[in-house]
Amino acid sequence: MAARRAARTGLNGLFAVYKPPGVASIRVRDTVETLLLKELNSLEQPAVQQQVRFLPTTVEGNAGKELTLTVTQLPVLAAHPLVRGPEFTHLKIGAGHRLDTKSSGVFVLGVGHGNKLLTDMYNAHLTRAYTVRGLFGKATDDFSDTGRLIEKTTFDHVTRDKLERILAVIQGTNHKALLMYSNIDLKTQEAYELAVEGLIRPMEKTPPLITAIRCLQFAPPEFQLEIQCLHETQQYLRKIVHEIGLELKSTCVCTQVRRIRDGFFTLDNALLRTHWNLQNIRNSIQDSKSKVKVGLQRSLSCQARSGKRHTDMDQVAESKLHSTEGMSASDLTHKMR
Amino acid sequence: MAPAPLLLSGSRAWPRLLGTQRGLLVQGLQGARRGSLGSQVGQRGLQVLGPPGGLLLLLQQGLSRGFAKVAKTRSSREVREAEDSAPVFQYVGERSKRKERVFVWGFCHAGALGIPSFVKPDAGWKKRRRIQPTPYRLDTAEKISSAACGYGFTLISSKTTDITKVWGMGLNKDSQLGFQRSRKDRTKGYEYVLEPSPIPLPLDTPQETRVLQVSCGRAHSLILTDKEGVFSMGNNSYGQCGRKVTEGEIYSESHLIHRLQKFDGRVVQVVCGQDHSLFRTERGEVYSCGWGADGQTGVGHYNITSVPTKLGGDIAGVNIVQVATYGDSCLAVSDEGDLFGWGNSEYMQLASITEMTQVNVPRHLPFKIGKIKDAACGGTGNAVVNGEGNVFVWGYGILGKGPNLMETATPEMIPPTLFGLSDFSPDTRVSRIRCGLSQFAALNNRGELFVWGKNIRGCLGIGRMEDQYFPWRVTIPGEVVDVACGVDHMVTLVKSFI
Numbered sequence: 001m002a003a004r005r006a007a008r009t010g011l012n013g014l015f016a017v018y019k020p021p022g023v024a025s026i027r028v029r030d031t032v033e034t035l036l037l038k039e040l041n042s043l044e045q046p047a048v049q050q051q052v053r054f055l056p057t058t059v060e061g062n063a064g065k066e067l068t069l070t071v072t073q074l075p076v077l078a079a080h081p082l083v084r085g086p087e088f089t090h091l092k093i094g095a096g097h098r099l100d101t102k103s104s105g106v107f108v109l110g111v112g113h114g115n116k117l118l119t120d121m122y123n124a125h126l127t128r129a130y131t132v133r134g135l136f137g138k139a140t141d142d143f144s145d146t147g148r149l150i151e152k153t154t155f156d157h158v159t160r161d162k163l164e165r166i167l168a169v170i171q172g173t174n175h176k177a178l179l180m181y182s183n184i185d186l187k188t189q190e191a192y193e194l195a196v197e198g199l200i201r202p203m204e205k206t207p208p209l210i211t212a213i214r215c216l217q218f219a220p221p222e223f224q225l226e227i228q229c230l231h232e233t234q235q236y237l238r239k240i241v242h243e244i245g246l247e248l249k250s251t252c253v254c255t256q257v258r259r260i261r262d263g264f265f266t267l268d269n270a271l272l273r274t275h276w277n278l279q280n281i282r283n284s285i286q287d288s289k290s291k292v293k294v295g296l297q298r299s300l301s302c303q304a305r306s307g308k309r310h311t312d313m314d315q316v317a318e319s320k321l322h323s324t325e326g327m328s329a330s331d332l333t334h335k336m337r
Numbered sequence: 338m339a340p341a342p343l344l345l346s347g348s349r350a351w352p353r354l355l356g357t358q359r360g361l362l363v364q365g366l367q368g369a370r371r372g373s374l375g376s377q378v379g380q381r382g383l384q385v386l387g388p389p390g391g392l393l394l395l396l397q398q399g400l401s402r403g404f405a406k407v408a409k410t411r412s413s414r415e416v417r418e419a420e421d422s423a424p425v426f427q428y429v430g431e432r433s434k435r436k437e438r439v440f441v442w443g444f445c446h447a448g449a450l451g452i453p454s455f456v457k458p459d460a461g462w463k464k465r466r467r468i469q470p471t472p473y474r475l476d477t478a479e480k481i482s483s484a485a486c487g488y489g490f491t492l493i494s495s496k497t498t499d500i501t502k503v504w505g506m507g508l509n510k511d512s513q514l515g516f517q518r519s520r521k522d523r524t525k526g527y528e529y530v531l532e533p534s535p536i537p538l539p540l541d542t543p544q545e546t547r548v549l550q551v552s553c554g555r556a557h558s559l560i561l562t563d564k565e566g567v568f569s570m571g572n573n574s575y576g577q578c579g580r581k582v583t584e585g586e587i588y589s590e591s592h593l594i595h596r597l598q599k600f601d602g603r604v605v606q607v608v609c610g611q612d613h614s615l616f617r618t619e620r621g622e623v624y625s626c627g628w629g630a631d632g633q634t635g636v637g638h639y640n641i642t643s644v645p646t647k648l649g650g651d652i653a654g655v656n657i658v659q660v661a662t663y664g665d666s667c668l669a670v671s672d673e674g675d676l677f678g679w680g681n682s683e684y685m686q687l688a689s690i691t692e693m694t695q696v697n698v699p700r701h702l703p704f705k706i707g708k709i710k711d712a713a714c715g716g717t718g719n720a721v722v723n724g725e726g727n728v729f730v731w732g733y734g735i736l737g738k739g740p741n742l743m744e745t746a747t748p749e750m751i752p753p754t755l756f757g758l759s760d761f762s763p764d765t766r767v768s769r770i771r772c773g774l775s776q777f778a779a780l781n782n783r784g785e786l787f788v789w790g791k792n793i794r795g796c797l798g799i800g801r802m803e804d805q806y807f808p809w810r811v812t813i814p815g816e817v818v819d820v821a822c823g824v825d826h827m828v829t830l831v832k833s834f835i
Binding site: 137138149151152153154156157162165166168169171172173175176186187188189191192193195196197198212213214247248249250 | 423424425426427428429431432738740754755761762783804806810816
């Protein structure tokens, strides 16, 4: 009993799992919950409570059968596991930014008191990084390679140079939209200083914005992009790939969308399917506790202090946050510097 | 025509494929798609590649059956076969050329943008447009190689050997666009030219000479050719056209286009200031003529110069590779990256070397900002680009470092992160800088245009009417090759992406 309760109390916080493609994220959340419950319920069974009962029995006496009371020890039915059922039937596990069925990658879950941190992470408006693979030559109705074919085109004129030109324009227009949606008065000196440091970011709900995009691999007909974005959906990223195809006067479908970073959590922190057990999850929660706490504190305090806008001091702190975010993603991609 | 029916009867898969895709195939042929960035995916050069036999003719047969099809789930093999046999479209060949385009924006009423429907709407639902706040495409007959914006008018030129090489639009009250014969009255000329109209140049060999560059000032313009010198037209009340000032000359509806050929060497660059003109020869010498009350002619006195005169001072003997002016102050760049300035210094343009507000002799500006690659002079502020691609500004007005920096005598650098430098693109540099009267425009090596300054009548092209205190990107569907800034409008020469 005590071991179980102890195990349960340690299970409060945020952790990341790797969601495989082809599975809905709600199913992933349910699976994690089921596995955790199974493990918690299978921990050492405490001994069933016993009670002493004086039960009437018949005993062979002198003059035939006689009623006497015999001492017996019986298990208390009210405390029997077969009567009560498993001790833990429900765990509060919340899902962070969801991934749709076809995509894969880092999926943040919160357990117990960590669900409150999920709301805080949502309000911190942190960026997420994806690797997106595209295929030239066809266009489909849902922008992915499993959709209904709309058109096939040639793509022998597409070179890496042309693709990077289009990506530069996408990055430029999104950067401009970033400044416009961040609700800052552009005529102030503060706006100039924030623009120089690149720290202007919207802190409220906006349409999807791409903060950075670049080409990692190019081997026609396939290519791979790294996209860092805000407030996006995976279907929006597929649409971006489709529109890149249109801009290049060809067509393109998206074959893979994979999230490599969600706020502070990267692929290194995400647990694979074989590691979804109690011990690993507890370790993961423990490891990420400190950076989650620090990060959320910073962004929440600066939000509280200045309403919707950032002040200079917190911008410096935010810039450190940005640099750590960028650093962890660059473990997976080649370093630019 | 013959093969088509055979194909229809031969394969059973075709009708179904075409039935589902017929609408889309037709759209691919007839419609022009627009990508999200606004560039048009046209249908020029569109070919349908696929199984031989005239697919286009199959479409014309009309394959609708008139009754609903029974829905059937297709096996993955059927889907794959249908996909493999679908026709492949080719929108652009392997070695396609990028198209050249011209985009304009700013104040419309004078006709300087060259789109007549802004001033005189040609459809009932169109309204007269006072300002075009974002880039608008201008259709030109030829590929435009040089453009210049004056005060309410624009000149664009092409390097063609055809008869028509230069077009002008906008204000023509001083014949700065030459004589534009009115169609209603053959003896009179237009005061406002609403669309790009050819300027008849009195060339000796019109089918061999090419126009290299055009430049526009307040009410005069200069056209540089490769073999026949410089042509000047427009107002000459200060001698800015390089000919003697005639008392009481009427400049409107004038047929006079003056040719300037008396230079020591071939002229390779012409620039117009507000009421003066500068000429740079291939030997690195600079000539000037026009109004000199601010010393902008740089010839040592403050009077009018009506004949192009060579400049001395600190640029005597120096090989000058670029001159720049737009208002009343001038800058010159030597081949070694040194900077020289003269003219108006009321706005601290030359305050680093002298207290005088008018400098009539070119003086060396000893700034320690590296080798200068490109310089631009505005009405009250100056900007240069050094060898590393950094932009330096000084003078008075909105200089580009926020509202706090309104005047400085020494150059201040604008941080390169504002011009697109980031972790993901660390080799972005500014390659060109241009100045209007109170705006700046910078081009980086990725073909992006950044503007800042006073947003007079929407001339910045950012979609807003407010002034812009730091460099802001202009969204143009193409890679910007060159930009010309005027008082209240701008013209850009752009190459399409693909």
